[in-house]
Amino acid sequence: MTTHAPGPEYQPAGTREGLEHVRSLVNAALDILQESSASRGGPVAPGGPDGARAAARQALTGPLLPAQGEKAGEVLEALVRPYAEGAVDITHPAALARMQPPPVAPAVAAELVAAVLNQSLHAWESGPFALELERWTIEQLAGLVGYEPAEAGGTLTPGGSLSNLMALTMARDTVLARRTGRSPGQEGLLAIGVQPVVLCPEGVHFSVERAARMLGLGEDNIVTVPVDDTGRMIPREAERLLRDCPPDRIPVALVAVAGSTDLGIVDPLPELADLTRRYGIWLHADAAYGAGALFSPRLRPLLTGVSEADSVTLDLHKFGWSPASSAVLLVRDAGALASFGLRATTCLSADDDTLAGYIGLQNTSLQTTRRADALKIAVTLRTLGRETMAAMVDTCHALARHAAARIEADPRMELRARPPLTAVLFRYLPGNGLDPDAFNGALRRRVMEDGRALIARTHLAQPDGGSAVFLKLMILNPATTPAELDSVLDELTATAAAMETSASDS
Template sequence: MTRSETSYSPAGTPAGLAELRTLLDTALDLVAKAAVDRPGPVRAGGPAGARAAADAVLSGPLLPEEGCDPADALTALAGPFADWSVDVTHPAALARMQCPPTAAAVAAEVVAATLNQSLHAWESGPFGLALDRWVIAEFGALVGYDPATCGGTLTAGGSVSNLMALIAARDTTLGLRTVRFAAKEGLPALGVQPVVVCPEGIHFSIQRGARIIGIGEDALRTVPTDADGRMRGDALERVLAGLPENEVPVAVIACAGSTDLGVVDPLDEIAEVTERHGVWLHADAAYGGGALFSPRLRGLLKGIERADSVTLDLHKFGWVPASAAIMLVRAADTLASFGLDPTTCLSADDDTLAGYIGSQNTSLQTTRRVDALKIAVTLRTLGARRLAELVDTCHDLARHAAARLAEHPRVEVPVDPPMTALLFRYLPAGPQDPDAFNGALRRRVMEQGRALIARTHLNGGRVYLKLIMLNPDTTPAQVDAVIADLLALAEELDTRAAGER
C-alpha cells in the first residue's frame, strides 16, 4: 500500500485509537519540550520572531500531492506551534483571560474530539444532548433560575452569548410591544426603531451585536455611571422614560464584572427599573460569573437571577479549554428566535413527540460539539469547595499585586481589584507622555519574552496596563518577582529617556 492509502485512520476505530495513543505521546512530548526551551511565558522576539518561525515552517503547500506520516506532520506543525504558544501556566502570563485548563478537562476534550458527537440532532449525539441539557439546567440553578423552566445554550464565547441574548431580547420585546415577530417579518416591517440601553463603557461585543442584528450602533443609548463606573438606576429610569415614542427599548445590558475594573452594576436596582418598564434585562457576566463559585464574591452579583438572560464564560473562570461559554435565559421559550420549521429534516413533529430531540432550536449553530463534557468533568473533579478556593486565590493574588504596585512612587493603581484583574500605569519623570511610555513598556517586556501584559484605555483614552490573575498555582512571591522585573524595566526606560533629553 502507498502512504496515501494508509494515512486515513479514523480515531474511534481500534487501529485509530492505537495510533492516537502514540500520536498523543508525541504531541505531549512536543509541548513538554517547548515548555523547557521557553524561559518566559512566550519566546523572545516579538511579532518579527513569531513571523519568522511561521515563515520557516509554512512555506510548502497546505495540501501536498502525497501525504506523509502523521507523526511527521504533527511534529512539523505542532512543534513550532508549541514553541511559539503562550504558556498560560507561567506566572508572568498575565495579559489575557486564558486560564490554564485542568488535565481532566483536556482529557475530556480528547474524548469529545475522538468521538466527534454533535448536538443538532438526537442521532448525532444522544448522550451528549442529555449532558448538554443537564449542564444548562445546573448553571441555571447556579444563577438562581428555576432549572425546570430556564433554557440556554453553550456557545463559542462571551461575544456570541451576548449576540444571542440581543436576538432573544429583540424578538421577545418587539413581539410583546407590536404583536409581530421581527425574526420573520424583519425590522422595517414593524415601523419602530428598536434601541439597546447600556452603561457607558460596555463591552465592545454589545456594539458589534447591535450592528449584526440590524439595530445598529447608532441605536445604542448610554446611561451615565457613578464614580465607581456603575450604571445608575435613577439615570436608567430617566433614559427609558425620555425615549421618543417611536423608539422601543428592546434590552438593557448590565455589566456583571467588567474586564477592566471588575465593575458590577447594581443588578437589583436595575431590575426594578426594567421590570417597571417591561424591558428585557441582560447581565453580561462573561468574566464576573466566576464570582458565582465563591461564597466570598458571590454577593457582588446579587440580583443576577432577575435578569432575563445571562452570559457566562467557563474558559475564563472554570479552568477548561476554550470554548466553553454559556448563554442562559430565565424562560426557555424566549429562545424561539433560533427555532426551525417543524417540516425540516432536523425538527419533525413526530420525531420530537417520540423524544428524538436535538438542540438545533436553541443555538445559532447547527453542528455543535459537546463542550459540556469538559465542563462537567472539570467541575466534578474540583468540587464546589476547591473551585471556590481557586477563585479566591486568584482574587487574593490580584489584591496582592495591586498593593505591591501601589508601593512604588511612580505607579498609579486606580482601584483595588474587586475580582482578579487590576489596572496600573507607570508615571515617568519629566515631560514624557505617560500613554506613549506605558504602551512602549508593554511592547518591550513582551518582545523580550519576560512577561505578557494587556492594555486598556480609561478616563478619556489614558493608557493603563492590565494584569489578569487566572492561575491559582501562582504564588505571591512569583507575582512579586514579575512586578519587580517589570518596574525595573520601567525605571530603566525612564532613566534612559531622561538622559536623552
C-alpha cells in the same frame, strides 16, 4: 473503481486501530510539549511580532495539501513543535495579559474524547448522550445562577460575543412581539415600522455594538446610561432615558455589566431588574468574566441580583479553568429560545420525530453543527468540586489584592483601584516630562518583545473627560505565588527605570 486499503494515517480515530494510533500520536505530541516546556525561559518566545513571523516562515514550508500525504508523526514534529515553541505559556507566572486560564488536566482529556467521538448537538442521531449531557449541564448551571431549573434554558456557545448576540436577539423578538403583536424575525423591522433601542453603560463589552449592527438595530440606537464615580450604572438615569424615549423608539433591552474585564464593575442588578420589569424590557447580565465569583461564597455577593436578569452570559474558559470554548448563555424563561427555532418541515425538526422524542438542540442555538463542549465543562466541575473551585477563585483574588498592594506602595506607580475580582489596573509614572500614555504603551511592548512578561493595556476615562492608558494584570492562575508576582513587578519597574534613563540621555 480504484480503492485504497485504509492505512494508519487515515484510519478513523474511533476504531480499535484508530485509538491505538491516537494513543501513539498523543504520546508523541506530549513528548514535544514537555521538551518545549523545559526549554522555555519566559511566557512567550522573545522577538515580538517579527520573531513570530520569522518562526512561522521557517516552519510553514511546502504546500498545505501536498500531492502525497506525509506520515502523521513527521507532520506533528514539523507543526506541533514550532506551534508549542511559539505559543503563549499560560502556566507561566508572567503570562498576565488575557483571560486565558490554564485548563486543568481532566478537562483537556475530556476535550480529546470529544474530538475522537466527534458528536454534534443539532440532531438526536448526531449525539444522543451528548444532547442529554448538555441539557443537564445547562440545568445545573441555571441553578448556580439562581434560576428555577425547571423553567430556565440555555445553550453552550463559542464565546461571550455570540452569547450577547443571542441575548439581544431574544430581547428584540420578545419585547417587540409583546409591544406590537408582530414578529421581527419573520416580518423584519422595516415592516413593523419601529426602531428598537438598547440601553447599556459606557463600559459595556464591544460585542454589544457588534450585535446591534448584526441585528439591524444600528450602533446609533445604543443609548448610553450615565455611570457613577465607581463606573456603575445609575438606575435613576436609566429610568429617565426610558421615560423620555420617543414613541417611535422602543427600548427592548438593558444590558448590565456583571464583572467588567477591566475594573470588575458590577452594575446594581436588583434595582435594574425592578426597573426593567416595570418598563417591560429585557435585562441581560454580561457575566462572561464575573461569573467566576459565583463559585466563591465570599465573592458571590458581588453578583446579587443576577438571578433576576432575563439572560446571563458566562464564560467558563475565562474564570472556570476549562479550555476554550466553554461559554454558556442562560435564559430565565426557556420559551424565549424560540427566536432560534426552525420550521417543523425541515429535515432537522420533523413533527413525527419530535413527538417520538428524537429532539436535537438545533432550536436553541445559532449554530447547527456544534461540538459537545459540555463534556469538558462537566468533567472540570465534577473533578474540582465546590470547595476547590472556591479556593481557586479566592486564591486568584488574593493574588490580585497582593499585586495591588505592592503597586500602591511604590511611588513610581499608580494603582487605578483595588480589584474586586482579579484584574489589576495600574500605570508607571515616568519623570522627565515623558508622556505617561506613550511611555506605558512602549513599556508593555518592551517586556513582551523581550519575552519576559505578557501584560494587557486599556484606556480608562479620566475626570477631565479624557482617557489614559493603564496596564493590566489578569490573574487567573491559582498556582502563581506572591513572590512570582513580585518578581514580575520588579522586572517591570526595572525596565521602566532603564527606559526613563535612556530617554533622558537621548
